[in-house]
Amino acid sequence: MKNIINEFTVRFPSRSANESFARSAAAAFVAQLDPTVEELYDIKTAVSEAVTNCIVHGYRDTLGSISMTVRLYENGTAEIIVRDRGCGIDDVKLAREPMFTTGGADRSGMGFTIMESFMDKLSVRSVAGWGTTVKMSKRLTRREAK
Amino acid sequence: MTVNHSLSDGLVRIELQGELGHHEAITAMQRINEIIEVHLPRRVQLDLAGLSFMDSSGIAVVMRTLRGCRDIGAALSLQGTPQQARRVLSAAGVDKVVDIK
Numbered sequence: 001m002k003n004i005i006n007e008f009t010v011r012f013p014s015r016s017a018n019e020s021f022a023r024s025a026a027a028a029f030v031a032q033l034d035p036t037v038e039e040l041y042d043i044k045t046a047v048s049e050a051v052t053n054c055i056v057h058g059y060r061d062t063l064g065s066i067s068m069t070v071r072l073y074e075n076g077t078a079e080i081i082v083r084d085r086g087c088g089i090d091d092v093k094l095a096r097e098p099m100f101t102t103g104g105a106d107r108s109g110m111g112f113t114i115m116e117s118f119m120d121k122l123s124v125r126s127v128a129g130w131g132t133t134v135k136m137s138k139r140l141t142r143r144e145a146k
Numbered sequence: 147m148t149v150n151h152s153l154s155d156g157l158v159r160i161e162l163q164g165e166l167g168h169h170e171a172i173t174a175m176q177r178i179n180e181i182i183e184v185h186l187p188r189r190v191q192l193d194l195a196g197l198s199f200m201d202s203s204g205i206a207v208v209m210r211t212l213r214g215c216r217d218i219g220a221a222l223s224l225q226g227t228p229q230q231a232r233r234v235l236s237a238a239g240v241d242k243v244v245d246i247k
Contacts, residue, residue: 016167017169019167019168020165020167020169038230041199041233048201052168052201052203056168098238108202108203108206110202110205110237113202113238114237118237
């Protein structure tokens with residue numbers, strides 16, 4: 001992805017009120033790459049899923065810290081890393097299956113499916129008891145280049 | 147997130163406005179269920195035109211509403227669905243079980 005042209009990291013508690021902040025912050029930063037409105041919504045949606053997973057699953061019934069890093073690359077790629085130090089995922093392959101959830105009736109089990117659909121690349125690293133890191137990236141159209 | 151509703155001749159129209167993520171989903175679900183249980187409509191229109199954002203939490207809200215409608219024999223349709231919400235719902239295949247407009 002060549003050189004990083006800008007990046008930021010933010011850390012916040014796993015309160016659901018911070019989901020809106022996280023997706024808005026990521027989208028506002030990525031806007032520097034002049035993406036389309038649809039691409040910005042894709043980023044917002046994927047970030048919302050990743051952060052919600054930390055809150056609902058990583059820190060279920062507890063309050064912990066979530067970190068989010070957004071990197072912008074010279075070639076117009078946005079990379080987002082969302083990390084928690086929560087309970088981790090026993091079986092990442094199973095967790096990425098559509099409709100799988102360990103959450104309640106208010107969860108759809110489609111979080112990873114949405115992240116995969118809306119981003120170009122998604123990787124999930126998790127160690128039970130140590131936490132989960134989701135890294136995802138998307139190459140943006142860059143309207144100015146048209 | 148606000149949830150408003152109106153009634154006319156067996157139809158309940160429920161308008162969702164604002165952002166619909168995990169933080170707002172439980173309140174929205176509870177409010178929608180209350181409206182359906184109180185009015186026992188024949189048809190339910192979920193109007194999403196006022197949604198500025200929706201993630202997969204919205205899928206759970208729609209599917210829970212569908213279940214509530216089926217329990218009382220009511221038909222469910224979605225109206226005014228913004229493009230972003232439509233893409234989320236389609237990625238989950240919700241468009242195969244609910245009429246989305």
